[in-house]
Amino acid sequence: MKKLPNLFALLLGTAAAVTLIPGAQAQSCGRVTVANMNWQSAEVLAHIDKLILSRGYGCDVELVPGDTMPTLTAMMEKGRPDVAPEAWINAVRQPLDAAVQEGRLHYAARSLKDGGVEGWWIPKHVADAHPDIKTIDDALKHPELFPAPEAKDKGGVHNCPAGWNCQLTTGAAFKAWDAANKGFVLVNTGSAAxxxxxxxxxxxxxxxxLGYYWAPTSILGKYDMVKLDAGVSHDKASFEGCNTKVDCDQPVKTDWAKAEVFTVLTDRFKKTGSPAIGYLETRSWGNDTVNKLLAWMSDNQANGQDGARYFLKNNPDIWTAWVTPEVAAKVQTGL
Structure with a gap:
């Protein structure tokens, strides 16, 4: 019986030691499923979240395949996965807002603080040489500055590949701005490449x-491009009612909507009270940062895990602002 106090002390000592072991915080965070969505910016963000959540907060993180509609639908109906790091919510705003109001899901940080950006762009060297070109109308006054590849006497507006929604919206904008009568032709680019x-x-x-593009993307991280001002606001009814349709005969001038991009959490994970929630409610980055990272990934044929490690090693000034100094020190160990 005299040995029992010693055994009790040993157990207490072991329990105290466990609280000092990195990863022992897993009990306060637990197992977390994170959607690894199938485009480059979302993929690298999912891997950044995995590294920070696991190393910094002791979460047991599993990445699961995802895409916008299937992931958010599963979160609304089944409560899994726990985290959608980069949810482009414009297309699912109504049911998602309803789920948030009902408390089933929660908005965290704006993943992309600039939002997803679409429109017509020109190279920066052209914008610098011609400071009068600020809007789409301005550019269409100068077909000679934007020669079409196969019609040198015409200006060219580069379109999206067949089957992409932006092929329809770019064609509609081409008609709405009466570009054909201003000396332009639509340029079929054939593919993403x-x-x-x-x-x-x-x-x-x-x-x-001159043509359609969007951000964030790797090509805009590699080359300086300037988005033209549409000169008009976004007309949601006309854009969705005609400019996005195959049979749109009378498209209108309208800006593209800026896509809202959020991190979305399930109620179960939100209620764990993990300090990791604070990170996900803070973590937000700009399109310039994402563009440059995606350009590095493309140039180096890097996957999401490679990109996450590269970002964390080379951009501590950005990501350490998302976490406490103690968490940052844990994440930096072994990078």
């Missing part, structure tokens, strides 16, 4: 280029 290649060629040869 063709569209990117046309931007690369124009920048490397210091030539003119």
């Amino acid at each position: 063709g569209l990117d290649g046309s931007i690369a060629k124009a920048n490397e040869r210091k030539q003119g280029w």
